Amino acid sequence: MKSPLLVLIYTVDCPLRCDFCWCSGNGYKPVKIRKEDAIRYIKEAAGLGVVKRVSFTGGEPFLHHAELVEVLDACKGLMPARIVTSCYWAETKGRAREMLKPLVERGLDELSCSTDPTHQAFVPAAFVKNAVEVGLELGLVCEVVSVSWNATSEVEDFMNGFRHPRLRFSQHLAVPMGRGRQRKVTWRDYNIPRPSQMGGCNLGGRDINIYPDGEVYPCCAGELNFMGKLSFGNTKKDSLKTILERIQADAYVQLVFNRGFDAIYGLARWKFPRLLPLLPKDDNLASVCQLCVRIHRDGDLMKALTPLLDYGKKLVEVEQRLEGHKKGGNNN
Ligand code: SF4
Ligand code: SF4
Numbered sequence: 547m548k549s550p551l552l553v554l555i556y557t558v559d560c561p562l563r564c565d566f567c568w569c570s571g572n573g574y575k576p577v578k579i580r581k582e583d584a585i586r587y588i589k590e591a592a593g594l595g596v597v598k599r600v601s602f603t604g605g606e607p608f609l610h611h612a613e614l615v616e617v618l619d620a621c622k623g624l625m626p627a628r629i630v631t632s633c634y635w636a637e638t639k640g641r642a643r644e645m646l647k648p649l650v651e652r653g654l655d656e657l658s659c660s661t662d663p664t665h666q667a668f669v670p671a672a673f674v675k676n677a678v679e680v681g682l683e684l685g686l687v688c689e690v691v692s693v694s695w696n697a698t699s700e701v702e703d704f705m706n707g708f709r710h711p712r713l714r715f716s717q718h719l720a721v722p723m724g725r726g727r728q729r730k731v732t733w734r735d736y737n738i739p740r741p742s743q744m745g746g747c748n749l750g751g752r753d754i755n756i757y758p759d760g761e762v763y764p765c766c767a768g769e770l771n772f773m774g775k776l777s778f779g780n781t782k783k784d785s786l787k788t789i790l791e792r793i794q795a796d797a798y799v800q801l802v803f804n805r806g807f808d809a810i811y812g813l814a815r816w817k818f819p820r821l822l823p824l825l826p827k828d829d830n831l832a833s834v835c836q837l838c839v840r841i842h843r844d845g846d847l848m849k850a851l852t853p854l855l856d857y858g859k860k861l862v863e864v865e866q867r868l869e870g871h872k873k874g875g876n877n878n
Contacts, residue, residue, distance in 0.1 A: 568724030
């Protein structure tokens with residue numbers, strides 16, 4: 547099982563207004579994690595022994611560059627850091643160096659840069675190239691990520707043929723939420739399987755995603771986290787250890803992360819047929835996360851699904867034990 551990542555939604559503020567994003571200007575308060583809290587979360591997560599990396603995302607973490615330097619300085623040596631950014635600050639390579647160097651000196655080892663036609667309405671792809679080239683010079687692993695409402699734009703094209711062994715690319719389809727909530731896009735428009743037939747959403751991972759209000763979620767799904775009532779605790783009253791244990795023990799998370807809705811609908815068809823009519827239709831949805839919201843926010847449905855989820859969790863556990871044995875056997 548992969549190590550959980552500590553994800554800090556450092557701020558929901560952002561100078562950009564991407565049309566698929568729920569940040570910012572949505573009235574969510576508080577707008578950012580306090581610097582002291584971020585330091586506390588990293589120290590506490592490091593003490594768990596299983597969290598190996600912290601990721602700063604948002605919103606736009608670089609809005610608080612000086613604080614990020616202070617946070618990394620206070621947590622130096624505890625775990626490497628990753629930052630997700632639009633690179634709005636990288637007008638020149640000189641400026642990119644000025645921003646990245648103090649962070650790299652304090653533990654930043656990965657930079658995730660977002661660019662696609664929507665981001666490029668605000669930030670030219672050349673800024674991302676500046677940040678990536680300087681990041682690579684400074685020894686970072688860099689990622690260029692695109693999100694779009696169609697599957698046609700190729701993320702590699704935005705770097706004008708620039709390639710590097712420490713540069714990777716990833717491409718995602720936009721999920722209707724935030725400013726894009728009213729979009730009528732569905733899985734058919736994206737030419738992908740229906741959400742109820744999709745596999746696990748986060749294979750092997752159960753991350754600790756902390757929002758500025760202290761609520762902690764197992765995944766980073768923006769406002770869909772709140773809409774789906776996916777919080778497993780709040781840092782104001784629960785320790786990260788307790789919250790992580792709740793996440794790891796939860797049958798729904800276990801099944802959805804590892805096997806997806808394919809397993810939930812499949813088990814309903816095969817073993818719990820009385821539950822099948824209760825499960826939502828997915829005809830007008832574009833993403834598993836939208837389906838997740840429909841199921842998880844419905845307390846009565848979740849209660850009815852309990853035997854199915856417990857049964858599914860046991861199957862996943864058996865499967866993981868068998869995989870463990872197989873791996874052990876292969877090592878001999
Ligand atoms: S997608 Fe990222 S860059 Fe765009 S508005 Fe949202 S937080 Fe800002
Ligand atoms: S499907 Fe649910 S649990 Fe999985 S990433 Fe989306 S919101 Fe999170």
